[in-house]
Amino acid sequence: MINIIAFLGPSGAGKSTLQDFMDIPPVVTWTSRSPRVGEVDGVDYHFTTQETIMRMFEEGLLLEFTQYNGNLYATAAASFEQVIRSGALASVIVDSNGASELRKKYGERVLVLGVYAPVEECISRLQKRRDPNALERVFTYQEEVQAMQKLADLIVNNAKDNWERSKRLVQLFKKQLFM
Numbered sequence: 740m741i742n743i744i745a746f747l748g749p750s751g752a753g754k755s756t757l758q759d760f761m762d763i764p765p766v767v768t769w770t771s772r773s774p775r776v777g778e779v780d781g782v783d784y785h786f787t788t789q790e791t792i793m794r795m796f797e798e799g800l801l802l803e804f805t806q807y808n809g810n811l812y813a814t815a816a817a818s819f820e821q822v823i824r825s826g827a828l829a830s831v832i833v834d835s836n837g838a839s840e841l842r843k844k845y846g847e848r849v850l851v852l853g854v855y856a857p858v859e860e861c862i863s864r865l866q867k868r869r870d871p872n873a874l875e876r877v878f879t880y881q882e883e884v885q886a887m888q889k890l891a892d893l894i895v896n897n898a899k900d901n902w903e904r905s906k907r908l909v910q911l912f913k914k915q916l917f918m
């Protein structure tokens with residue numbers, strides 16, 4: 740039985756877009772980065788400080804945490820315990836560290852959904868988003884795609900001319916989960 744869909748892939752590939760489209764309740768993770776325009780605390784992330792995340796780690800409250808682009812990102816263990824206990828289905832966006840830890844802890848209950856797009860498209864999407872770290876974010880593109888290829892159970896090519904197929908694939912996949 741699958742309880743957790745973990746979206747994995749390089750920055751700008753379209754993980755959040757496909758997560759929204761799939762419409763499976765998200766697990767809200769923690770970050771020390773500042774909110775982007777339009778992001779809401781408790782919805783997009785629990786926005787907090789590095790110190791709070793480190794304290795949560797010391798108190799054993801985290802399943803894992805990672806550093807990305809100068810900020811910390813963390814998943815709280817309790818969010819997943821609740822999903823597993825209730826037999827619900829939830830989705831989360833993580834990097835390869837998060838995906839590995841989820842897999843280690845919950846095995847077959849986790850499905851890793853890889854999302855990628857060509858690097859030049861990722862750059863232009865991040866620039867359109869006015870991301871101040873657009874180029875830094877794609878420095879690690881190659882290694883993130885390699886990690887995704889190793890860890891993902893299913894990979895979606897989310898290039899712009901493939902959008903209709905990406906949507907169809909995640910829709911079909913969601914249907915399967917409820918059958």
Ligand SMILES: Nc1ncnc2c1ncn2[C@@H]1O[C@H](COP(=O)(O)OP(=O)(O)OP(=O)(O)O)[C@@H](O)[C@H]1O
Pocket residue numbers: 748749750751752753754755756757864865868897898899900901902905
């Ligand atoms: N198939 C697509 N074609 C064109 N634009 C797309 C496509 N998918 C997503 N986008 C756009 O690309 C931008 C980045 O998408 P999104 O935020 O979903 O990426 P992400 O993988 O979650 O990125 P990050 O890890 O940096 O948060 C958004 O503006 C989104 O609307």
Ligand SMILES: Nc1nc2c(ncn2[C@@H]2O[C@H](COP(=O)(O)O)[C@@H](O)[C@H]2O)c(=O)[nH]1
Pocket residue numbers: 748749750754768769772803804805807812813814832833834835836837838
């Ligand atoms: N290991 C974890 N990685 C996470 C978590 N939450 C997000 N992420 C990763 O960070 C990037 C960047 O996110 P952004 O919102 O600043 O664009 C994201 O793509 C994920 O790969 C987490 O809790 N743990």
